[in-house]
Amino acid sequence: xxxxSDIKTTPRGFHCVLxxxxxxxxxxxxxxxxxxKHQTLSNxxxxxxxxxxxxxxxxxxxPDISQADLVEYFQKFGTVSDIILDKDRGVFAIVQFxxxxxxxxxxxxxxxxxxxxxxxxxxxxxxxxxxIPKKKCDLQNLQQVLDRLKPxxxxxxxxxxxxxxxxxxFQLGDAEKKARNLLxxxxxxxxxxxxxxxxxxxxxxxxxxxxxxxxxxxxxLDLENTKVFQARAKYTSEAAECMSxxxxxxxxxxxxxxxxxxxxxxxLELVATILRRCVPSVHKVHMVSSARLPVVKxxxxxxxxQGDITVNNKLAVRNTRFLQLCSGIDxxxxxxxxxxRYWAKQKQLAACQIQSEVLFVLKLKGNPSGPGPxxxxxxxxxxxxxxxxxxxxxxxxxxxxLKDMACEEEECLIxxxxxxxxxxxxxxxxxxxxxxxxxxLAGFFSFYxxxxxxxxxxxxRAGRVLPITDFLCNKDNYNKDKDQEKNTKPQQSGPKLGxxxxxxxxxxxxxxxGNLNERSQKCFQKACQDAEKYCRSLQYLRKSTKGKMWGLxxxxxxxGGVEQTTPDxxxxxxxFKSFALPEALRNQLHVAGDDFRSLWFEKVCTCVxxxxxxxxxxxxxxxxxxxxxxxxxxxxxxxxxxxxxxLNTSANDSLNSPTNAAQVGAKRRLSASDETSLSPQGKxxxxxxxxxxxxxxxxxxxxxxxxxxRRKVRREIIKDADLQPEGSCMxxxxxVTDRIIExxxxxxxxxxxxxxxxxxxxxxxxxxxLKLEPCSDRAGVLQDFVHFLDAFLxxxxxxxxxxxxxxx
Ligand code: ATP
Ligand code: MG
Numbered sequence: 001x002x003x004x005s006d007i008k009t010t011p012r013g014f015h016c017v018l019x020x021x022x023x024x025x026x027x028x029x030x031x032x033x034x035x036x037k038h039q040t041l042s043n044x045x046x047x048x049x050x051x052x053x054x055x056x057x058x059x060x061x062x063p064d065i066s067q068a069d070l071v072e073y074f075q076k077f078g079t080v081s082d083i084i085l086d087k088d089r090g091v092f093a094i095v096q097f098x099x100x101x102x103x104x105x106x107x108x109x110x111x112x113x114x115x116x117x118x119x120x121x122x123x124x125x126x127x128x129x130x131x132i133p134k135k136k137c138d139l140q141n142l143q144q145v146l147d148r149l150k151p152x153x154x155x156x157x158x159x160x161x162x163x164x165x166x167x168x169x170f171q172l173g174d175a176e177k178k179a180r181n182l183l184x185x186x187x188x189x190x191x192x193x194x195x196x197x198x199x200x201x202x203x204x205x206x207x208x209x210x211x212x213x214x215x216x217x218x219x220x221l222d223l224e225n226t227k228v229f230q231a232r233a234k235y236t237s238e239a240a241e242c243m244s245x246x247x248x249x250x251x252x253x254x255x256x257x258x259x260x261x262x263x264x265x266x267x268l269e270l271v272a273t274i275l276r277r278c279v280p281s282v283h284k285v286h287m288v289s290s291a292r293l294p295v296v297k298x299x300x301x302x303x304x305x306q307g308d309i310t311v312n313n314k315l316a317v318r319n320t321r322f323l324q325l326c327s328g329i330d331x332x333x334x335x336x337x338x339x340x341r342y343w344a345k346q347k348q349l350a351a352c353q354i355q356s357e358v359l360f361v362l363k364l365k366g367n368p369s370g371p372g373p374x375x376x377x378x379x380x381x382x383x384x385x386x387x388x389x390x391x392x393x394x395x396x397x398x399x400x401x402l403k404d405m406a407c408e409e410e411e412c413l414i415x416x417x418x419x420x421x422x423x424x425x426x427x428x429x430x431x432x433x434x435x436x437x438x439x440x441l442a443g444f445f446s447f448y449x450x451x452x453x454x455x456x457x458x459x460x461r462a463g464r465v466l467p468i469t470d471f472l473c474n475k476d477n478y479n480k481d482k483d484q485e486k487n488t489k490p491q492q493s494g495p496k497l498g499x500x501x502x503x504x505x506x507x508x509x510x511x512x513x514g515n516l517n518e519r520s521q522k523c524f525q526k527a528c529q530d531a532e533k534y535c536r537s538l539q540y541l542r543k544s545t546k547g548k549m550w551g552l553x554x555x556x557x558x559x560g561g562v563e564q565t566t567p568d569x570x571x572x573x574x575x576f577k578s579f580a581l582p583e584a585l586r587n588q589l590h591v592a593g594d595d596f597r598s599l600w601f602e603k604v605c606t607c608v609x610x611x612x613x614x615x616x617x618x619x620x621x622x623x624x625x626x627x628x629x630x631x632x633x634x635x636x637x638x639x640x641x642x643x644x645x646x647l648n649t650s651a652n653d654s655l656n657s658p659t660n661a662a663q664v665g666a667k668r669r670l671s672a673s674d675e676t677s678l679s680p681q682g683k684x685x686x687x688x689x690x691x692x693x694x695x696x697x698x699x700x701x702x703x704x705x706x707x708x709x710r711r712k713v714r715r716e717i718i719k720d721a722d723l724q725p726e727g728s729c730m731x732x733x734x735x736v737t738d739r740i741i742e743x744x745x746x747x748x749x750x751x752x753x754x755x756x757x758x759x760x761x762x763x764x765x766x767x768x769x770l771k772l773e774p775c776s777d778r779a780g781v782l783q784d785f786v787h788f789l790d791a792f793l794x795x796x797x798x799x800x801x802x803x804x805x806x807x808x
Contacts, residue, residue, distance in 0.1 A: 006042075007033070018042065020133060045129040054081070055096040056106050057122045062091075063175075065115065067302070070095060073114045078102025094124070142346060146556055153553050157543060159438035162552040163335040166342055171334075172211035179303050180206055180217055187219070190278050194270070195254060197225035203313070203320040209327040210337050210381060216306040220313045221271060227259045264311050265289045268296045271309055282307075315507050318412065318419045319378075322505060325402075326385055328425030330395050335437055337384050339552065340444060341377060346556045347527045349520070350375040373520050375500075379513045382460060382502050387444045389463040393432045395440070398463030399505045402428065419506045442535035448528040453521055454576040454766040455597070457501040461508065468578045471497060473590035497579040500524070518575070525765070531555060570773065570786055574604055574794045576766040582805035597766060601759040604768045607800040608757060609698065611793060615733045617741060618700040621752075625696030695771075697756040703746045705781060706737045707788035713739050729799045749778035751785065 006018040013024040016032060018041050023029050032038055058070070067083045070093055074080050079098040086092045097103060103123070106112075112119035132140065149169070153162045180202070188200045204218030205211035257266060268287055275285045275298050284299040296309045310316070327333050344350035375383075388395035397405070402421040405428055412419040422428060435443070456465035471494050495503060495511035499521035504510040534540055534555060544550040549557065576597075581589070585603065589596040605626065612618040713736050752775040759768050770793070774782045 006038075018045070018131060020131060041131050048129050051082075051096055052124045052126060053100055054098070054103065055094050055124050056103055057092065057124050058095055058112075058119055059092045059122075060117055060119045061093055062117060065093075065117070069115060073112075073119075074106065077105040077109070146346065149556075150549065150553050153551065154544070154547065154549065156551075159441070159540065159551045160436050163339045163437045163441065166552065167335040167338040170212040170338055170342065172206065172213060172215065176213065177206075180305070183217070183300060183303060183305070183307075184219065187279065190274065191221060191271075194274055195221070195223055195226040196229045198223050199225070200309075201317055203317045204308075205377060208320045208323040209334060210323065210341070210377070212338070212341075214304065214306075216308055217300075218316070219307060219309045220317050221267075221309055221311050222314070223259055223267065223311060226254070230254060230259050264294045267311050268294055268309070271311075272296045275309075314414045315417065315419070315504075318414055319504070319506060321423075322399075322419075322421060323381060325421060325423075325425060325428075326396055329397075329428045330388070330431055332395065332437055332440060333384070333388065336388075336440055336444070337381050339437075339441060340384055341380060343531070343552075343556060344375065344380055344524075344527075346558065347523075348374075349524050349527055350377065350380050373515045373517050375513060375516065375520065375524065379502055382505070382512060383448070383458070384444065386458050386460050386463070386502070387447045388440070389460065390447065391433055391435065391440070391443065394463070395431045395433045395435075397428060399461040400463070414506070417506045417508065438541070442532070442540070445528045445531040445535055448525060449532040450763045451525070451528075452761050452764055452766055453500050453525065454578065455761055457495070457497075457503060457511075459503045460505040461503065466503075467594065467596075468497070468501070469590050469593050469596045471495065471501075472578060472581070472586035472596075499577070499579070518577070570771065570782070572770040572772065572786065572790050572793055574608070574768040574770070574797050576600060576761070576768075577798070580798060582802045584805040585801060597759050597761050600766075601757070601768055603801060603804070604759075604797055605696075605757055607797040607804070608755075608768075608770065608793065610730075610800060611796045612698070612700055612755070615730060615737060615796060616702070616706050617704075617734075617737050618702045620698060621701055622699040623696075624698075625694060695756040695758050697754050699752065699754050699775065701750050701752050702785070703750045704741045704744060705747060705784070706740050707785050707792075708744075709740065710736050710788075729796070730803065733796065747779045747781065749776065751779060751781055752776040753782060753785075 006016050007023075007029055008015045008017055010022065013022060014026075014029050015022050016029075016038065019032070019037050021032070023032050061070075065085075067085055070083050070085070071080045074095050074097075077097070078101065080095060081098045082096040084094040084096075095106070097106075106121055107123060109121070112121055152169075153165060156162050156165055184200060184202055191198050191200055199222040201220045201222060202218065203220055205215040206217050257270060259267065265287070268289075272285050272287055275282050275296065279298075281301045281303075282298050283301060285296065286298075287294065287296050293310050293313055298307045298309070299305070300307060341350060385396055389398055399421065403418065406420045406422045407427075410420060410423050412421075452465075455468045457468055457471055459466050493509065495501065495509055496514040498511060498514050498516055499518045500513040500516045502512045504512050539548075539550050539554055542550065578586070578589075585600075589599060592599045609620075609623075613620055714732065717732065717735050717739065754773045754775055756771040756773075757768055758771075760766065770789075772782065772786055772789075
């Protein structure tokens with residue numbers, strides 16, 4: 001049996017070579033072989049084998065040759081059961097026959113002439129079926145595409161030329177657009193039969209000028225006129241007659257549903273039925289009702305195209321028009337967006353659908369981007385536009401300014417949101433900014449490398465960041481855009497805050513990047529930091545005379561050209577997570593406004609001290625600099641550093657007083673500097689007025705390795721006491737520490753260490769940084785302790801903040 005030969009014995013058990021998984025024992029092997037994955041792959045392998053045995057490889061065709069042409073020609077050798085055509089380049093095809101005899105007939109024919117072409121027909125190569133796990137497969141495909149791009153990019157004279165090449169290489173071609181338009185036309189004709197007066201409109205990358213080969217086809221089924229039609233039909237007998245006159249009898253699909261009350265999901269169910277039954281070549285029709293906007297997805301076989309149909313999506317059609325406009329306002333936007341999308345895809349940051357002929361040949365199914373919350377292309381494009389709004393001078397005007405440039409006829413209100421902007425780019429004066437593409441690309445990375453994502457909300461409407469504190473309070477405050485008064489939409493809730501907040505330019509209560517988690521935000525920023533560093537090197541700017549990788553090639557190559565810096569292991573960061581804060585604290589921070597960092601820092605310091613003292617049982621031997629007077633606390637606020645990473649702790653420090661810290665130290669002096677610095681978001685830094693001051697600090701002693709074996713002890717305690725781990729995190733962790741102290745021996749020499757907290761933000765992500773330094777570490781354990789604290793401390797602080805807020 002084939003399944004048996006798939007299982008190999010290994011020193012640790014078994015390995016299934018088909019599914020590429022390890023299996024520990026014989027009973028698991030039996031289960032695995034019967035399981036869905038193994039069975040599916042096994043079936044695919046059998047099908048592939050049959051296909052191989054029934055097909056020939058044909059080369060020498062041209063892109064204008066269709067599947068029908070090939071069927072017509074090859075059916076003289078036997079019944080053709082399938083044709084797989086290399087769509088992107090159109091140079092080869094695989095012709096599959098129903099009978100194996102037909103292969104011999106085709107191969108023995110000496111000359112194959114079809115439509116003036118000399119075709120070459122060869123037997124299929126026999127390939128061992130190999131399953132490549134999806135993620136690995138995606139990476140391999142990306143790598144293959146890049147490998148083919150490299151030589152072409154390297155020989156171009158400049159980064160500008162490379163960016164233009166990326167744009168022309170990936171953009172949606174005219175033939176592709178034409179094919180899409182024909183499909184839309186066909187859908188329109190079919191849908192109007194079922195939904196009289198309905199309109200099907202394209203939006204998204206197919207038409208927003210940023211489309212690439214094989215990007216999906218986003219469609220909006222506009223049923224506004226159909227609703228009117230249905231209402232008339234319902235209430236006037238003439239219309240009802242008219243309905244039967246033109247064949248739309250009461251049995252039509254429209255009579256099954258009342259559009260004025262039906263939910264989008266109900267309507268889309270009908271849409272799915274129509275697609276399945278009436279549209280040729282459409283398959284894999286399914287509904288995703290859990291999406292923010294329910295959608296029906298389908299695949300068009302001939303065009304190898306993924307399509308999405310939504311209803312109630314006028315805003316997306318409008319924001320597509322907005323992107324088109326931006327593209328027309330400045331010709332640099334497109335190459336910039338294409339390059340950044342490609343870079344983001346290479347770095348696994350964004351869900352670009354850059355498919356290639358390789359993907360086609362492999363018949364890769366599904367989204368090639370793999371799991372995890374990634375930036376979508378719309379969000380990424382908005383980030384590029386926002387950067388261009390913030391260039392000096394701006395390349396693209398703010399949405400508010402665009403609104404002012406529109407004339408009366410262009411006024412547009414959708415669902416209460418003001419979506420007014422000029423219909424033509426000619427209405428927008430050209431930008432005075434003359435930076436070239438190469439400089440703008442480097443500028444994009446530099447802008448976001450230092451961006452304070454944690455405490456900013458990106459507003460393309462205002463063309464600047466809005467402070468997160470405006471959005472922390474529950475009601476009414478999330479929208480301070482001056483355009484707000486024009487928006488008549490009743491506002492119940494603000495945008496869903498997350499680690500990256502980009503307000504939609506029109507639907508101002510929607511965070512376009514609301515799907516991202518902390519990890520994806522961090523990865524994005526880290527990738528920008530790496531890219532920024534690389535863009536400062538000569539390898540970015542100068543073509544290599546020795547044929548080495550340079551310019552965009554290194555930027556796109558995983559880790560290419562970027563020196564990996566080892567993080568300072570004795571620093572621990574506690575990120576400001578606006579979205580995870582308890583309600584009460586959010587309100588306090590909202591009231592604090594610009595001073596929110598000081599207040600948050602104060603709370604964090606209080607929690608940090610509690611964790612060291614009460615949870616980890618460290619002995620506090622000194623606490624200095626926390627007990628400053630109130631005027632000082634208000635005065636220090638947070639300093640906006642002029643460059644990222646310049647945490648000059650003596651000159652640029654900032655602090656506040658944790659209310660319950662042991663007040664040992666005397667009042668500290670403040671920074672003598674009276675300069676002000678400007679953050680990229682245009683905020684004036686608040687510098688302290690007094691003299692230079694040291695960071696506050698604690699001195700701690702720890703006599704036990706309270707970080708070692710915590711998980712095991714925690715499990716034991718939970719088991720013994722039948723405790724819910726989430727129940728009382730602080731109590732549980734304290735008990736874990738106590739049990740370790742009780743059971744384990746003391747360290748040979750106590751660990752004495754200093755912890756200096758400070759808060760950063762403004763030109764980098766807002767966070768509290770704790771700098772740890774050994775005072776005495778003869779047992780050499782501080783590294784281990786810091787490693788443990790790195791994960792433990794932020795989590796504990798988060799739950800303590802929650803607890804404190806609950807108690808207050
Ligand atoms: P591509 O399909 O090439 O990835 P796209 O711009 O078409 O790029 P989609 O994810 O298909 O991206 O989204 C289609 C359109 O839907 C967008 O152009 C935008 O108009 C709208 N859209 C997508 N995501 C969001 C979002 N998070 N918030 C608001 N509108 C969105
Ligand atoms: Mg799309």
